[in-house]
Amino acid sequence: MPRNKEFEYEERLEKARDLFWEKGYHATSIHDIVDRMGLNRSSVYNSYGNKQELFLKCLENYAALKAAQYRHAGKNTSSAFEALAFTIRDVVEQTMKDKKACMIIRTIFELGNEEPAVSSFIRKNAGVLESIFRELVIRAKAEGTLKRDAPPDMLARYILTSCGSFYTRYLLNGHKKEVDEMVDFLIDSLRA
Known part of the structure; x- marks a missing residue:
């Protein structure tokens, strides 16, 4: 019985997450939350x-979902650079598939530094995602497949x-091909 309650808790939390993701924090009322959940x-x-x-x-739920996506994306590749390239492409593809900006980025623009607890969480989450890219950068450098001499921390922040x-570019004109070309350019600029 506790497993069903736990599952229902997460399921309803995801409903609220998707509501906040769609409408934003300020535009979501308690009434909206009650209805959606x-x-x-x-x-x-x-x-x-x-x-x-x-x-x-x-x-937190969204961040865990994204961190799992980032970690899983390049698992079945033959090199660290391929894993890095695949992860970058996967992140961009998933955002376009979702047809909405990353919930974390949306929150940054909506709340900025307005809510200290939210700002603190966002900084912590960025560190988690950057560490995933940093690890891939370090491994690709060790393989000799990454040409950049830039510090791994800076490259991880730049990639993220x-x-x-x-996605912002995609929203401006709706041309996936342009976004794909920019992603390819980023990846090619990193390749040894």
Whole structure:
């Protein structure tokens, strides 16, 4: 029985996550949350906390999903550079498939430094994603497949920032081909 309750908790949390992801923090009301989650107001508060606490739980859920995607993307490749290239492509493809900006990036633009707990979480999450890219960069450098002499930390930040920017370009004109060309250019500029 506890497994079903736990599953239902996560399932409803994902519903709230998707609502915040679609509408943003400020545009999402408690009424919207209650409707989407299919719970009464007191159940939401008792199980998930207030709106900000629920939002943080949703961000954590989303961040865990993205970190798993990043880690899994390049698992079946023959070299670290191929894993890096595949991960970059996978991140961009998934964002375009979702047809909405990364929830974390959306939150940065919406809340900025307005909510200290949210800002702290976002910085921590960026560190997690950067570490995934940093590890791939270090491995590719050791293989001799990465030509850049730049420090791995800087390259990891640059790659992560670039991935976030590609969807912005896609929103501007809707041309996936242009985004693919820019992704290819980024990857080629790193290749030894």
